[in-house]
Amino acid sequence: MSERLKVHDIAHARAGDKGDVSSISVWVYDPKDYPLLKRALTAERVAAAFPRLIRGGVTRYELDHLHGLNFVMRDALEGGVNASLNLDSHGKSFSYLILGLEIDPD
């Protein structure tokens, strides 16, 4: 095995913003990978992965029948589009932060 499995290998995602809240939905390509995604990508895992970015809580909503997870991250947009001087002040690219996380298939 050369590289470890990334969320990006099994799922796709889209980021949206409202104020300083970032919401990212993550969907597996193949339904049989959904249990793995659900087990590996917990709200705690996401919060712990980016402590400097996500300063508020992370809530995970589950849409089991559509094989997707929705993460709502508070105080996660560096102040939001009003205050952030990030080139990407909406956090549009943050979906790829989650897709870049490594997951353990076991």
Add this chain to the structure above:
Amino acid sequence: MKRSVRIGCGAGFSADRLEPAVDLAQRGALDYLVFECLGERTMAFGHRDRMLDGSKGYNPHVGQRMRAVLPACRRNGTVIVTNMGAANPLAAAQLTVGIARELGLAGVKVACVEGDDVTRQIGPGTALQDCAGTVRDIALPVVGANAYLGVEALLPALRAGADVVIAGRVADPSLFLAPLAHRFGWALDDWQMLGCGTVAGHLLECGMQVTGGYFADPGFKDVPGLADCGYPIADVGFDGSLVVTKLPDTGGCVTTATVKEQLLYEVHDPAGYLTPDVTADFSRVTVEQVEADSVRVAGADGRRRPDNLKVTIGFDGGFLAEAGVSYAGPNAQARARLAGEVVWQRLSRNNALQGDLRIDMIGLNSLHGTARESATDCEDVRLRVALRARRREDIDTMLWEVESLLCCGPAGGGGYRGSVSPCVVTHSTLLPREQVRPTLRMFTA
């Protein structure tokens, strides 16, 4: 009562493409063509434009869009619904009437929906909803405040037989829900049907985001013909179910994946999506590919609408300036980093500078730098300096400092560019819905 209604979306944001909307108007066989062109910040920019010139403040592309689609919409009996009125719906409506006359489309009825502008109801003591404190605490001049209107504001215009409905701040999905409620005769407390219509609106309101835009990831999620992506169409049944599709011979794709990504776009709790019309429940929605580029969506629900309307307040935040210099080749990262340190030292020394400063390096950390550090051997790096400030002189100081790096900074720096744009800051509050009174004016070309 109609069995189904066919709605297209010809814009999902203020600067969205024009020519695929003309294609929809000509070939779509649409009952309604919706242009959704407002965001919180575009609204605030509209207020700024109107302050500078009382005849402006509407979407800058309203003239081009109307001129391009009105003839086909007239010919095909397609009603146009839009929030392109922004901060000045009356001026946008009058402009549209003038264009219809120029095009020889006598008799076109243009409705102007207002009442969303609640600036006069906002004072220094108004409590904010999205953060602690009041309008006074923001310590910036208010440029305008708008309540999110719902379908109740649009229905009188549709009942009056408008060919074009021009509004300002109407909630995005309500632009689509209003024609559905009108044509199907849905009651305004039929929460389940309003939830279904809200899903239709939510899926369409961002235009190509459901037909392959904001989606492609080469090798993982490939989208055919992205350069010629088509705008979406929804065929909505009287039972509230719908099929999302697009015109044949357009680029893009409509798949369960594109629909699912858009279903939860900017949604927090899927079981409680708040609009002025309903608390929509997307949590049991089903998504099924029925044929190529056609996806059936059903099973939405809803509960009682909120008592209060959301209001966005726009503040004048001064200016945002960005400037950069690039470094490439051996040791580029170290040279760019040194350039950033020089700018930081010199601007920090200038105690008079007031504003928020950020320095990063494009190629290394400009997007995800706060979240994580990633090692890269990238040898093509751009120093980026961003400053938000109220005073123009502070902005100019920063731009000059970055440009001076060309001779005074590290070796081999090139490609200086600097830009300044106006900056608005938005916050939200709530108003009881009785305090917001939508109005209607009708004009005939």
